[in-house]
Amino acid sequence: AQSVAQPEDQVNVAEGNPLTVKCTYSVSGNPYLFWYVQYPNRGLQFLLKYITGDNLVKGSYGFEAEFNKSQTSFHLKKPSALVSDSALYFCAVRDETDSWGKLQFGAGTQVVVTP
Amino acid sequence: NAGVTQTPKFQVLKTGQSMTLQCAQDMNHNSMYWYRQDPGMGLRLIYYSASEGTTDKGEVPNGYNVSRLNKREFSLRLESAAPSQTSVYFCASSAGTGEHQPQHFGDGTRLSIL
Numbered sequence: 001a002q003s004v005a006q007p008e009d010q011v012n013v014a015e016g017n018p019l020t021v022k023c024t025y026s027v028s029g030n031p032y033l034f035w036y037v038q039y040p041n042r043g044l045q046f047l048l049k050y051i052t053g054d055n056l057v058k059g060s061y062g063f064e065a066e067f068n069k070s071q072t073s074f075h076l077k078k079p080s081a082l083v084s085d086s087a088l089y090f091c092a093v094r095d096e097t098d099s100w101g102k103l104q105f106g107a108g109t110q111v112v113v114t115p
Numbered sequence: 116n117a118g119v120t121q122t123p124k125f126q127v128l129k130t131g132q133s134m135t136l137q138c139a140q141d142m143n144h145n146s147m148y149w150y151r152q153d154p155g156m157g158l159r160l161i162y163y164s165a166s167e168g169t170t171d172k173g174e175v176p177n178g179y180n181v182s183r184l185n186k187r188e189f190s191l192r193l194e195s196a197a198p199s200q201t202s203v204y205f206c207a208s209s210a211g212t213g214e215h216q217p218q219h220f221g222d223g224t225r226l227s228i229l
Contacts, residue, residue, distance in 0.1 A: 043207075043221050043223055046218070105157035106157050
């Protein structure tokens with residue numbers, strides 16, 4: 001069975017500082033990994049994905065994520081956070097052995113960026 | 116672009132009442148999904164439809180039914196609402212169930228069962 005852990009309920013960072021949101025996963029086969037962001041009263045928006053290839057994946061709004069197979073992690077990063085990055089972030093994983101594409105979501109990490 | 120549209124946005128029901136949540140997508144996507152979001156639990160899959168004419172149970176299907184009316188529309192029905200079904204419900208769609216296809220979400224239906 002696949003699972004995702006986001007160990008931090010909330011991450012606080014000052015504007016201009018680096019932002020990291022942690023995610024670890026467990027799957028039977030190779031993972032397909034995704035990050036989504038949710039703003040208040042809105043649905044989830046796709047940020048980036050890792051399928052295969054380069055371990056550093058670049059996505060929307062200046063975000064990137066690094067896939068680390070040995071540590072089974074897929075941390076989301078942004079070099080310089082903005083107040084507008086304050087939102088709820090979800091990591092999701094799909095096991096390559098899952099034929100129909102079920103996504104397992106983490107519980108979410110609330111990011112608060114202060115001016 | 117409308118993307119995924121959900122109606123209604125808010126609803127309050129009494130225990131035992133029934134209702135249908137509507138979802139429509141205009142991206143010509145094959146696959147559609149219903150999730151519920153509860154605090155601290157992320158999103159849990161209720162039902163999904165890999166393609167028009169097919170539906171399958173997800174992680175938490177009990178108390179729900181779905182209908183894939185056509186390629187665009189995927190509805191979720193609560194036959195006899197219970198307080199445990201108080202949640203935010205999200206519909207999503209994707210081009211297919213392949214690994215490269217991100218899901219696109221509607222803005223949710225906030226449902227309270229009294």
